[in-house]
Amino acid sequence: MSNGFDTDVLIVGAGPAGLVLACELARRGVDFRLVEQRAEPLRASRGKGVQPRTLEIFEDLGVLDAFNAVSGAYPPLRLMEGDKVLGERPFNEQVEATADIPYPNMLMSPQWRTDAVLREQLSHLGGHVDFATTLGAFIQDGAGVTAQLDASGTPQSVRTRYLVGADGGRSSVRTGLGLAFPGEAMDQPRMLFGDVGVEGLARDAWWMWPSAAGTVGLCPLPHVETFQLMITLAASEEPELSEAAVVSLFESRTGRTDLRLHDPTWLSIFTPSLRLAEAYRRGRVFIAGDAAHVHPPTGAQGLNTSVQDAYNLGWKLALVLQGVASEALLATYEAERRPIAEAVLDISGAIARQQGSAGAQPRGRQTQQLDINYRSSTLSLNRGRPDRALVAGDRAPDAIYVDAEGRRRRLFEAFCGPQFTLLAFGAVDLASPGDGPDVRVVRQPADGPVALAYGITGPAIVLVRPDNYIGLIDENPAPTAVSDYLSVALQA
Ligand SMILES: Cc1cc2nc3c(=O)[nH]c(=O)nc-3n(C[C@H](O)[C@H](O)[C@H](O)COP(=O)(O)OP(=O)(O)OC[C@H]3O[C@@H](n4cnc5c(N)ncnc54)[C@H](O)[C@@H]3O)c2cc1C
Known part of the structure; x- marks a missing residue:
């Protein structure tokens, strides 16, 4: 890298947004560096619903076969009271592929496996993630951005032409830019989510125990041994994130002492909120994915929207860096993507208000992201x-x-x-x-x-x-x- 630059694009965060952006730049031969604060990938199932439009993007990125190998169809929802089956219904109506929509059904994959598929593709394309590397302060001028990194305890200063914060809902890039993140803490119960082994339960359904105290769900994840656990929490409830506390909460809510929950690999408490950054860019610094928008998991939109942010930004950054397009092209990223996130917040907020944040209900075409359009863009x-x-x-x-x-x-x-x-x-x-x-x-x-x-x-x-x-x-x-x-x- 010449002219005093260490790289063309510094991507912060190796979740779905950062990984897709890295693949997009790598396949166009753009120099970038992808840093991730975690020492190793997070093994959490969180964004498990992958929408039809994302499957089309995965085909373009060359990862659809690998993704198909780790994903599966949504199982039916089985409503329970203790060990009594109250009813069962399909999660989503399965639709036949047509000539224009080849992948019409949402698939399920634990997010850690989707991330792994993208990481593997990045490595085929010659890229990699710098783990244990955290962005600290950064400062920009007319020509580039100087960022301070902590790489496994060693400070590094990196000079880059552009910086992209794909660093999640608590984005330090967004904060560092001074961008407001207006919205609301939703009047919805918090949820405990986790990945657990379960003995004594068939893997043929997404089991749900609705009750006045709050819903409990266990969803079998495809091609792995674990279930995704979800428990709606009462306002006063502050459960310890330990196996014993989760087992006790599960048993008291469902009455199912015959099932053995064990070996949680991920436990987390999710507080629903709806927030959208006031802007997606300041000068040479962009934000993408959850760094720009957060909302409840209802409707399975977060990962999918994050992938599409990166997919939109990647080719534009590449054309500008290759001298094929002027900087003006970069303004279309926010102009095209921010209105989409506004609509996503409306959808997932409405589903959460209607169904609660567990939201395991069939969803329609509006969540599949096939109808997203940029009709009012200057590029159309x-x-x-x-x-x-x-x-x-x-x-x-x-x-x-x-x-x-x-x-x-x-x-x-x-x-x-x-x-x-x-x-x-x-x-x-x-x-x-x-x-x-x-x-x-x-x-x-x-x-x-x-x-x-x-x-x-x-x-x-x-x-x-x-x-x-x-x-x-x-x-x-x-x-x-x-x-x-x-x-x-x-x-x-
Ligand atoms: C329980 C749950 C269920 C969900 N279900 C769905 C679903 O079904 N479908 C769906 O589409 N979405 C779902 N989501 C949302 C989805 O998980 C997120 O939208 C998605 O992970 C966002 O991707 P991202 O790349 O923007 O951010 P993240 O995946 O959060 O990645 C950001 C990365 O940046 C790193 N980072 C942060 N700060 C720094 C720093 N300073 N330096 C270096 N690295 C940094 C973090 O360690 C992290 O790895 C769900 C979320 C939850 C919590």
């Missing part, structure tokens, strides 16, 4: 497009088509990778691209299945951003339409 441009269901800013849907060699292909295969993808429908003339970003061109007939999926009826182009949202739809494209769009969008 519709040309010659009458009102249609699909417009610029929307998620680019998958589609199935047959290629020139007669092979059945999925459009998402073409989207995989760090580039833009240009769908060129019919006989459109395209000027050769200049020095801009990588654009993969996929030619399609104007009356084929992909055109149908995109609502295209004649010669047209659709430019799909690296994060697989539609940037441009042009139904009467000039040969320079793509470079014209990119020169405005990237302001290079």
